[in-house]
Amino acid sequence: MYSAGSVRYCRAIRRVAGDADAVTQVQEIVGLVGRVLGDNAIGAYLHGSSVLGGLRPASDVDVLVVSRRRMDARDPRALLDGLLRISGSGTKARPIELTVVVQSEVRPWRYPPTVDFLYGEWLRAEYEAGQVPQPEPTPDLALLITMVLTGDRPLTGPSPARILDPVPRADLVRASVAGLPGLLDDLDSDTRNVLLTFARIWTTLATGRITSKDAAADWALARLPPEHRAVLEHARQLYLNCPYSEERWSDALRAQVRPHVDRVLAEIYRLSDEAAR
16 A cells, blocks of 8 residues: 555655655655554545645645554554654754544544544644644544545545545534634744635635635735735745745734734634524
8 A cells, every 4th residue: 555656646746746855755754654554544645735736935744644443552652753753843854744533533524523643843842742642623624634635635545535525514614713713822923824824714614615825815815905915915925935934024014913813803703604504
């Protein structure tokens, strides 16, 4: 199953082929998952920027793994140790987000789904302090599965439509709204991504589709009044062109962030209320 020579793998990896380091990381992820989970892994799938427009300077490499059963007691530690070595943290290697879900948790689909394992670079400090990812309900998995199905980029295993159920629109809305409090908590520390994610949520609720962050920003900018466009235009340009180390926000732009967010949130809540009726 974990043959890098497979046709599906080659097609999927072209999505990151413009970045030699990312290609190497994808190969390392596939190898690591194969060593730890073996035949229990049904398939591994790209999602996120890799399938929604291409990797940008600060993009993560996002992979969803679908497993036949929960991990053995030692598997999460082994997977975590490998990811800590290959995921970027102040290096040229990209950050990795790896999610493992047991197929029976999401097929037949139910909400909220439970994730068996999650690695994200934003949790590195906790992992290095000894914490090991544990299974937990994760509404955001509704969005990941939708991106996996939309992108249809298997690294290993069958087409995702053969092993995953589509997420109902109502649960896509619920998952989008469930993440809002956490995004607001990160507004000051991760401004560009929070603004772009709010734009993506607004776009998703209005259109039913998950798009790239820059496409979502374009959609939102066309619908915002002029006084609320500058911060999102800046976040979009940072996303397209700028690594985090070079990110800059002027005081004038910072002052416009919260009014912009309030306007976008008003649209998000209006659409979520309409969907709930």
